[in-house]
Amino acid sequence: MTRVHDMGGRFGDGPVSPEAEDAPVFAEDWHARALAVTLACGALGQWNIDTSRHARERLSPKDYTRFSYYEKWISGLADLLVEKGVLTRDDLEGKGAAGLHALAERALKAENVAAALAKGGPADRAGGPAPLFHPGQAVRTRIPGDNTLVAGGHTRLPQYAVGAQGYILRLHGTHVLPDSSAHGLGEAPEPLYAVRFHASTLWAHAEHPEDEVVLDLWQSYLEPL
Amino acid sequence: MPHDHSDHPHALLPPDPALRVKALETILTEKGLIDPAALEEIIDTYQNRIGPQNGARVVARAWSDPEFRAALLADADPVLAELGYYGRQGEHMVVVENTLQQHNMVVCTLCSCYPWPLLGIPPGWYKSDAYRARAVREPRKVLAEFGVTLPPETAVRVWDSTAEVRYLVLPMRPEGTESLGEDELAALVTRDSMIGTGLAKVPS
Numbered sequence: 001m002t003r004v005h006d007m008g009g010r011f012g013d014g015p016v017s018p019e020a021e022d023a024p025v026f027a028e029d030w031h032a033r034a035l036a037v038t039l040a041c042g043a044l045g046q047w048n049i050d051t052s053r054h055a056r057e058r059l060s061p062k063d064y065t066r067f068s069y070y071e072k073w074i075s076g077l078a079d080l081l082v083e084k085g086v087l088t089r090d091d092l093e094g095k096g097a098a099g100l101h102a103l104a105e106r107a108l109k110a111e112n113v114a115a116a117l118a119k120g121g122p123a124d125r126a127g128g129p130a131p132l133f134h135p136g137q138a139v140r141t142r143i144p145g146d147n148t149l150v151a152g153g154h155t156r157l158p159q160y161a162v163g164a165q166g167y168i169l170r171l172h173g174t175h176v177l178p179d180s181s182a183h184g185l186g187e188a189p190e191p192l193y194a195v196r197f198h199a200s201t202l203w204a205h206a207e208h209p210e211d212e213v214v215l216d217l218w219q220s221y222l223e224p225l
Numbered sequence: 226m227p228h229d230h231s232d233h234p235h236a237l238l239p240p241d242p243a244l245r246v247k248a249l250e251t252i253l254t255e256k257g258l259i260d261p262a263a264l265e266e267i268i269d270t271y272q273n274r275i276g277p278q279n280g281a282r283v284v285a286r287a288w289s290d291p292e293f294r295a296a297l298l299a300d301a302d303p304v305l306a307e308l309g310y311y312g313r314q315g316e317h318m319v320v321v322e323n324t325l326q327q328h329n330m331v332v333c334t335l336c337s338c339y340p341w342p343l344l345g346i347p348p349g350w351y352k353s354d355a356y357r358a359r360a361v362r363e364p365r366k367v368l369a370e371f372g373v374t375l376p377p378e379t380a381v382r383v384w385d386s387t388a389e390v391r392y393l394v395l396p397m398r399p400e401g402t403e404s405l406g407e408d409e410l411a412a413l414v415t416r417d418s419m420i421g422t423g424l425a426k427v428p429s
Contacts, residue, residue, distance in 0.1 A: 008334030075235035104257030210380035216388035
């Protein structure tokens with residue numbers, strides 16, 4: 001299975017064009033508005049970060065490819081607002097009901113922005129299964145790499161690392177599993193590891209024999225060797 | 226609407242992206258779901274208050290204070306929290322140190338994960354298809370596009386940010402900076418050097 005956002009290792013994209021260090025944070029005013037509207041809607045509490053990532057990934061491959069970065073954000077947001085029942089399709093067409101929304105009392109106020117951003121949303125959890133792997137241990141990522149709970153669902157195991165042998169570098173703790181959390185199936189926290197892979201096990205033409213790629217991977221993505 | 230290739234609800238909004246944002250913002254504001262003043266506050270925060278100057282201060286301190294550096298590399302979260310550099314998209318930080326033997330470089334191939342409290346909003350190139358696709362497969366060619374060439378004895382370790390852990394690169398301290406204080410050192414620390422696509426500036 002391939003998914004359009006899972007582009008690590010892809011060929012054909014051409015050179016990277018770095019902007020100057022002092023380039024504006026937002027190249028266009030609407031970029032800033034898209035970011036702010038997205039963060040403010042998140043504060044309504046109708047979804048989590050995994051849900052919102054998945055909403056962008058579910059754009060059709062044609063839309064994902066042709067949309068610029070913040071177009072993906074605002075379009076994913078519109079889709080999510082309708083899917084979660086916050087807005088209707090009529091609302092998006094300007095034909096919806098007038099008046100305050102039932103969730104209006106939860107709207108993020110200016111005076112609460114600093115506290116909300118500073119609070120963040122930690123992903124580590126108490127409990128969950130005990131760690132099965134220790135630093136230095138050889139592991140292999142599972143095949144196939146798809147979400148095992150939902151066909152075509154959200155996962156954070158990139159295709160380029162599926163079925164590859166790597167080595168546990170460190171245990172980060174026990175973190176919410178996006179494959180479950182993105183689909184409203186609960187947080188299902190699991191041990192999360194940084195796993196290092198030799199570039200030469202991932203790529204047929206690695207640039208240097210000593211180069212490595214490290215990925216953060218959940219325990220259920222991994223099998224012992 | 227023929228402009229969009231799907232029946233997703235977003236196709237009901239105007240196709241022009243600036244107008245699409247404006248339309249959604251207007252609908253949400255009329256329903257009381259977003260507060261325009263809160264939007265201004267969010268934008269001001271990331272445009273003016275939270276940015277790579279935060280990360281640069283951390284790096285300069287790590288260059289100047291061996292105990293701080295050791296604590297930062299061992300367990301960054303409590304060290305950064307004490308400095309007030311905690312928050313959204315920086316809840317779980319790991320700092321990785323560049324040496325002659327190993328150069329670290331950070332990417333998010335699946336989306337655009339980035340340590341906001343220390344570096345702010347990611348630059349356009351970090352979110353580009355070209356960087357996301359190529360940084361893991363040919364980091365040295367990508368580095369060359371940033372004007373960086375590493376010696377052959379330096380291995381590259383690319384960190385693909387696939388979870389909620391965020392990575393900050395501690396660049397190597399430039400030679401000839403022994404007499405500089407933290408403020409002067411911080412001025413040498415570029416955003417790209419903390420992503421790993423650049424090196425710290427050499428004092429002129």
